[in-house]
Amino acid sequence: MTSMRLDRPDARGRFGEFGGTFAPETLMPALDELAGAFTEAWGDEEFVAEYRRMLSDFVGRPTPLHLAGRLSESLGVRILLKREDLAHTGAHKINNAIGQGLLAKRMGKPRVIAETGAGQHGVATATAAAVLGLECQVFMGSVDIERQALNVLRMEILGTEVVPVTSGAGTLKDAVSEAMREWVKSVESTHYIIGSVVGPHPFPWMVREFQKVIGEEVLDQIGSDLPDIVVACVGGGSNAMGMFYPLAGLGIDLVGIEAAGEGIATGRHGASIGAGSPGVLHGTHTYMLQDEEGQVLEAHSISAGLDYPGVGPEHAYFHQSGLARYESITDEEALDGVELLARTEGIIPALESAHAVAWVAREAGSLQGKTVLINLSGRGDKDVEQIGRARAGR
Amino acid sequence: MGADRLRHMFASARADGRTAFLPFMTAGLPDPSGSPALYRAMAEAGADAFEVGIPYSDPLMDGPVIQRGSDLALAAGTNLDVSFEVIRTVADRSPALAMTYANPVFRRGVEWFAQRLSGVGADGIIVPDLPVEESADLRRAASRHDLGTVLFVAPTSSRARIEAVAAAEPIFIYAVAEVGVTGERTEPSRRAEGLVKAIRDVTDIPIVMGVGISTPAHALAAAEAGADGVIVGSALVRVVLESPDAESAAYALAARVREFRAVLG
Numbered sequence: 001m002t003s004m005r006l007d008r009p010d011a012r013g014r015f016g017e018f019g020g021t022f023a024p025e026t027l028m029p030a031l032d033e034l035a036g037a038f039t040e041a042w043g044d045e046e047f048v049a050e051y052r053r054m055l056s057d058f059v060g061r062p063t064p065l066h067l068a069g070r071l072s073e074s075l076g077v078r079i080l081l082k083r084e085d086l087a088h089t090g091a092h093k094i095n096n097a098i099g100q101g102l103l104a105k106r107m108g109k110p111r112v113i114a115e116t117g118a119g120q121h122g123v124a125t126a127t128a129a130a131v132l133g134l135e136c137q138v139f140m141g142s143v144d145i146e147r148q149a150l151n152v153l154r155m156e157i158l159g160t161e162v163v164p165v166t167s168g169a170g171t172l173k174d175a176v177s178e179a180m181r182e183w184v185k186s187v188e189s190t191h192y193i194i195g196s197v198v199g200p201h202p203f204p205w206m207v208r209e210f211q212k213v214i215g216e217e218v219l220d221q222i223g224s225d226l227p228d229i230v231v232a233c234v235g236g237g238s239n240a241m242g243m244f245y246p247l248a249g250l251g252i253d254l255v256g257i258e259a260a261g262e263g264i265a266t267g268r269h270g271a272s273i274g275a276g277s278p279g280v281l282h283g284t285h286t287y288m289l290q291d292e293e294g295q296v297l298e299a300h301s302i303s304a305g306l307d308y309p310g311v312g313p314e315h316a317y318f319h320q321s322g323l324a325r326y327e328s329i330t331d332e333e334a335l336d337g338v339e340l341l342a343r344t345e346g347i348i349p350a351l352e353s354a355h356a357v358a359w360v361a362r363e364a365g366s367l368q369g370k371t372v373l374i375n376l377s378g379r380g381d382k383d384v385e386q387i388g389r390a391r392a393g394r
Numbered sequence: 395m396g397a398d399r400l401r402h403m404f405a406s407a408r409a410d411g412r413t414a415f416l417p418f419m420t421a422g423l424p425d426p427s428g429s430p431a432l433y434r435a436m437a438e439a440g441a442d443a444f445e446v447g448i449p450y451s452d453p454l455m456d457g458p459v460i461q462r463g464s465d466l467a468l469a470a471g472t473n474l475d476v477s478f479e480v481i482r483t484v485a486d487r488s489p490a491l492a493m494t495y496a497n498p499v500f501r502r503g504v505e506w507f508a509q510r511l512s513g514v515g516a517d518g519i520i521v522p523d524l525p526v527e528e529s530a531d532l533r534r535a536a537s538r539h540d541l542g543t544v545l546f547v548a549p550t551s552s553r554a555r556i557e558a559v560a561a562a563e564p565i566f567i568y569a570v571a572e573v574g575v576t577g578e579r580t581e582p583s584r585r586a587e588g589l590v591k592a593i594r595d596v597t598d599i600p601i602v603m604g605v606g607i608s609t610p611a612h613a614l615a616a617a618e619a620g621a622d623g624v625i626v627g628s629a630l631v632r633v634v635l636e637s638p639d640a641e642s643a644a645y646a647l648a649a650r651v652r653e654f655r656a657v658l659g
Contacts, residue, residue: 012527022496022523024455025546026570048629134494166463173452180454189551251551280496281452293474294501297449 003321005248013201023200023283030187035202059088065221070344075364078371091378092239093124097212104191111135111190112324115179117172118305121195126160136160139179139192142170144304153291170299172308197312198238200283211242231251231354232375235306237315239377257355259301260328268300272311273326281310302331303351333358350378396540399489404600407619413617418627420447420463421480422472428640430483440655443448448477450495455522457577459628475504478514485515493520508535517544522654543623558599558601572606577628579606
């Protein structure tokens with residue numbers, strides 16, 4: 001392989017041709033300030049120590065690496081699970097929320113805002129805001145508020161205001177747009193805790209840095225017995241990049257799983273890399289779902305966290321340079337993935353993470369004798385009602 | 395046509411002691427066939443030039459009124475061809491700048507986009523999510539086709555950023571009067587004076603102020619702060635959204651434009 005992962009994007013915020021800073025002028029000084037503040041903080045031993053201390057004492061890291069015995073047996077593939085579902089609040093999102101929350105405090109911003117799809121990033125940000133003493137507002141699509149009602153209540157109990165977004169399809173894309181508009185208004189006093197490796201520079205790089213603890217822990221936990229294949233679901237792609245980045249270039253087959261929704265051919269999916277094209281979405285140049293005139297198309301996925309028509313620019317770079325490959329799984333397959341993991345391992349995965357499980361199940365025939373590591377990015381408590389409805393409809 | 399027509403407009407407004415009035419209106423409202431009449435009515439009522447919005451699905455810099463206008467125009471069938479034809483009818487009579495977002499421009503390519511705009515007689519292009527450091531390709535293409543490009547300065551912009559904007563030689567500087575997205579405000583901008591002064595300390599390039607300018611009083615405040623022109627968008631798009639048909643929208647818009655014109659000299 002000739003391509004290399006990039007320690008950080010170039011001065012223009014690019015990973016190869018992807019990334020950049022396509023933001024209104026009002027935000028540009030804040031983005032410059034953020035890039036400077038993050039660079040400085042990330043080089044400051046005290047800041048990094050505080051971040052690591054919170055990850056261990058508050059989040060409960062390191063999360064276990066679990067040999068999934070019964071699942072391995074049923075598929076004939078040796079399967080390891082990285083248990084991000086056991087992190088405080090139930091998903092990997094908290095790693096980034098704590099990091100950016102600490103950074104907001106360091107920058108003297110008393111208020112944070114966030115977008116959320118499945119509600120996991122919203123809950124993580126609400127949690128970080130509570131423990132760090134920050135004011136918090138979370139933007140959430142009205143459709144997602146309905147399908148992730150449990151997480152809305154969690155945020156409200158944590159003292160966060162959940163703001164419904166009714167524009168567009170009322171899902172994650174619209175929540176990101178509205179959070180960015182709110183940030184344009186309040187940028188002088190507010191930090192925007194973006195929840196994935198998306199958005200204008202420095203967000204994709206910074207969020208990857210706060211999430212790479214996932215892959216780094218795996219390297220510590222696994223020793224020299226590296227897996228053959230590592231699988232993670234990809235919406236914006238923060239759990240996948242947090243896992244892939246430390247493992248890139250080690251000869252491991254890195255596979256990102258996008259949402260095929262009702263099937264790629266139906267047009268109702270979230271496969272930005274698999275079925276999209278390069279463009280500019282939410283401040284960054286990356287793969288996205290768009291029509292011939294550059295209008296953004298609505299994504300679709302049963303999982304709110306993968307229901308996004310773009311993907312992080314570093315994934316676009318990983319795809320183009322061959323550092324990782326990207327496949328997809330339908331809503332139906334993901335539902336089967338939930339049951340499979342629940343009944344073999346006693347773990348109800350988030351619908352997002354179930355996409356990764358389902359891909360391994362589907363491809364098991366060609367994976368015989370291999371070791372596969374699945375990033376189990378979140379737990380499925382938030383999804384049980386929706387899973388119940390989908391089961392009833394079958 | 396082209397950048398020169400805009401330069402001439404600002405020069406003559408300055409010479410006459412007037413402030414140019416540039417309405418923003420989304421192309422294709424209330425529907426593609428009724429759209430040109432709205433601009434014609436505003437031109438006859440005294441508008442100096444137009445910012446013609448090419449509707450986009452995800453307008454990050456726009457508040458609810460222009461978002462809604464954009465959605466309605468798209469739903470009514472306003473594609474790029476329709477938008478370019480609207481721009482042609484506007485540019486036949488007045489200087490016209492196209493406003494849209496980076497993705498539609500990049501999807502077709504900056505060269506294609508600039509050529510098409512130039513072909514319908516447009517004078518310039520405004521892309522609010524292209525800050526100066528991402529704008530070089532578009533500026534080169536625009537310049538090849540004699541289009542002016544517009545760059546933004548916000549109340550948050552540092553002197554170094556204002557210098558970088560000035561060095562890129564935009565046809566005018568779009569001074570963002572409010573920290574926020576487009577939309578009507580009740581109070582005039584408190585940032586206008588400081589903003590104009592900060593820009594004037596660096597460059598003599600014409601300053602056009604927009605965002606949050608909703609009433610003649612707000613426009614007058616921007617003019618008194620020293621802006622060469624003002625842009626009013628949401629307050630005019632709202633008039634169209636609240637009108638039962640294109641004819642009454644045109645009539646109501648003309649009345650609004652005359653009110654603004656009256657205070658701007």
